[in-house]
Amino acid sequence: MIVAITGAARGIGLATARAFLDRGAQVVIGDVDAEAVARAAAETGARGVHLDVTDPASFAAFLTEAGEYDVLVNNAGIMPIGPVLGESDADARRCVDVNLHGVMTGTRLALARFLPRGRGHVVNVASVAGVLPTPGLALYNGTKAGVVAFTEAVRLEVAGRGVHVGAVLPTFTNTELVAGTRSPRGQRNIEPGEVAAAVVGMVARPTPKVVVPKRLGRQIAFGALLPRRVQRALNARxxxxxxxxxxxxxARKSYDARIRG
Incomplete structure (x- = not known):
């Protein structure tokens, strides 16, 4: 099995690469940070390729380099935070281009290969932010909600044709994305390896959507049934x-500089 993973020079993407490699897969990792992806490839034994998911030509070249790949994991993403009035037009465009348009581009390119042969897996790494709007996270919320909706629509469109499309929705994960923030009270951050395990599991046993950790998915479903005033009180708590x-x-300076680079 050949697995192609975007945004895989660090964090969830790199953990996912390691998880697939541990299971005997061939892995091709792509990242816009050419030096970091080269280091990650040298450390893991994966094949590293420079990839800009906002550039369709770059994405197509990355997948061509992957060869007869069986799985595409659309993981690349950025998370600007803060008041919406403090976000620039450039921030908004960059967030949409990477988080949403990048997923759309990768999914279309993969389906063009998978559908004619009647097999293949697309796993889109979204976020619980796609279903839980949160103050200070509007750009990320909007793009990840788009990923969740896009993934489900595509899944329904290709159902029954041998190609599986699904979304993994992690909560706060210990990567650079949450630098300078604190965890919700009474909750722990999860590790990239936990998300990686969910991605591997989705390929092994396809399912439309997985929240990580699973118990949070049940909590979110229950919370959606509560009156809005109760939801607000719970969020404040x-x-x-x-x-x-x-x-x-x-604490976020380095990360913010990189994603706006």
């Missing part, structure tokens, strides 16, 4: 009303 508005900007 967990600190979700301020986590992405009251954060350590200095």
């Amino acid at each position: 967990l600190g979700l009303d301020s986590i992405f508005l009251d954060f350590d900007a200095d």
Whole structure:
């Protein structure tokens, strides 16, 4: 099995590459950070390729390099945070281009290969942010909600044709994306390896959507049934009303510079 993974020089993408390699798969990793993806490839034994998911030509070249790949994991993503009025037009465009349009591009390119042969897997790494709007996270919320909806629509469109499309929705994960933020009260951040295990599991046993951790999925479903005033009170109790508005900007400087690079 050959697996192609975007945004895989670090974090969830790199953990997913390791997980597939441990299971004997051939893995091709792509990332816009050419030096970082080369280091990751050298460390893991994966094949590293420079990839800009906002450029369809770059994405097509990446998949051509992957050869007869069986799985595409659309993982590349960025997370600007803070008040919506503090976000620039460039921030908004970049977030949409990477998080949403990149997933759309990769999915279309993969389906063009998978559908004629009647097999293949597309796994799109979304986020619980796609189903839980949160103050200070509007750009990320909007793009990840788009990924969730896009993935489900495509899944329904190709159902019964041998190609599986699904979304993995992680909660707060210990990567650079959450630098300078705190966890919701009473909850722990998960590790990239937990998300990687969910991605591998989705390929082994296809399912439309998986929340990581699973128990959070049940909590989200239950919470959606509560009156809005109760939801607001619960969010305030967990600190979700301020986590992405009251954060350590200095701790995010390196990450913010990189994603706006």
